[in-house]
Structures are given as structure tokens and as C-alpha cells.
Amino acid sequence: MNSSTELREAGMTENESKVYIALIDLGPALAGQIARKTGLHRRTVYDTTEMLIEKGLIGYIIKNNRKLFQASNPNRILEIIKEKQNILSPFVEELQQRYHSTKEAEETNFFKGKEGLKTVFEDQLESKEILILGASPKAYDILQFYFKWYDKARKEKRIKARIIATDKRMKRIPLADIKYLPEKYANPVAVNIYNDKTAIILWAREPIAIVIKNKEIANAYKTYFELMWKIARK
Numbered sequence: 001m002n003s004s005t006e007l008r009e010a011g012m013t014e015n016e017s018k019v020y021i022a023l024i025d026l027g028p029a030l031a032g033q034i035a036r037k038t039g040l041h042r043r044t045v046y047d048t049t050e051m052l053i054e055k056g057l058i059g060y061i062i063k064n065n066r067k068l069f070q071a072s073n074p075n076r077i078l079e080i081i082k083e084k085q086n087i088l089s090p091f092v093e094e095l096q097q098r099y100h101s102t103k104e105a106e107e108t109n110f111f112k113g114k115e116g117l118k119t120v121f122e123d124q125l126e127s128k129e130i131l132i133l134g135a136s137p138k139a140y141d142i143l144q145f146y147f148k149w150y151d152k153a154r155k156e157k158r159i160k161a162r163i164i165a166t167d168k169r170m171k172r173i174p175l176a177d178i179k180y181l182p183e184k185y186a187n188p189v190a191v192n193i194y195n196d197k198t199a200i201i202l203w204a205r206e207p208i209a210i211v212i213k214n215k216e217i218a219n220a221y222k223t224y225f226e227l228m229w230k231i232a233r234k
Helices: 003-009 014-026 031-038 042-054 075-103 113-124 138-142 146-156 215-231
Strands: 058-063 066-071 108-112 129-135 160-165 176-180 189-194 197-202 208-213
Touching: 003 014, 014 031, 014 042, 014 058, 014 066, 031 042, 031 066, 042 058, 108 113, 113 146, 113 189, 113 197, 113 208, 129 215, 160 215, 189 215, 197 215
Parallel strands: 129 160, 160 176
Antiparallel strands: 058 066, 108 208, 129 189, 189 197, 197 208
């Protein structure tokens, strides 16, 4: 990830990130110098510097009747993010209340793609134990770096996992007890059971998950898991 991309993720536009990085590199600079450094039209540079000044990310001085722009301390970026969090927090809390008031009516949700699956796994961090039937190492290929964060978060919350897998590579997972079935039973579908939910996950190039919120279905899958747990071997 380059610096411009990271700044855009922090809330800057592409042009704002280009101008800000240019000023970090150049120090105090004229609009023409910024234009040459960024490849942006001079008029675009003026418009962009106005927006950055409003955000407190750059300032300017007048020297010899010419305006020299200068980047503010990069810590200002973090301050802007904190300010946004402070503004959004009451709104998010209100949305949470409204979400939970209607959540019970929801029974089945469909999730698609890597970001969708992250939502499913983060939901599991609100449970005490996760039962995983058919764990696949493909999960670590598809969500390469995500599971390092996920397993760390699960460990911090002391959420245990019992896992039934077919691939012996599934060994080093924190707070997890793992048993194995013969490899001939391997398939790309896994079932994660937690609280009163059952997540059926297809680990494919474009992964999908169906999460069913139903206590009877979850209990049925838990019973099936316990049966397979007795059959599986360390």
C-alpha cells in the first residue's frame, strides 16, 4: 500500500493526498512547484490547497507577495480521525439501539466476498465458544492476513474453539482444540456454530456464507458436531 492510498483511506481525496505528500517532500512551496511535483493543473492545486487549509492539514505564508504552502504536522491526520469518531459515536450508538431492536426479527443473512466473511467472523467474537465443522486451510489463503488479527482478538476475549478438520496443517491455532477426520471427507464447505447461530461457509475464490439465527437449528448442528467430535481423532 502506498502513502497516497493510506491517506485516502484516512479520508483524503486523491488530489488532497497528492498535494499533501508533495508538500511533505518539498517543504514550503509555491503552487507551480506543487503542480510540477504532482502533475496536477495549477487551478486544481489552488482548489485542493483551499480544502486542505480548511481541514488544517496545510497552512501558508506570504513571502515577497507570493503564497508559499506548507504541510502541517502529520499528527493532524490522527486528530481529524479522532474528531470524526467523536462526531460519529453518538450517531453510531443510536443506530446500534435501532439495530438491536430489530435484530431479533432477522433469521437468515447471506454474505458474499471477503469483506462479507469478515462480518461473519467478527460476529463470532461475541460468543463464548465456536464449533467449527470442516475447517479448511483455504480460509487462510482467501483471507490471508485477516485471521492473524481474528485469532489474536479471539485469544484476548478468551473465546475457545473446537475444530474438526481433515487437513493436518490445521494445528497452530490459539485457544483451539483440534481433531481430524480422514482426508477423503475434505470439502470446501465449513459450518461454524456459535451462540444460536449457524454459519455455512463456502471457501471459494468468491467465498459466500449463509448465517442462520435459529436456536433449534444451532442446537441440531451442535448435536451433530458432538457426534463427529467423538468419531474424530487427535
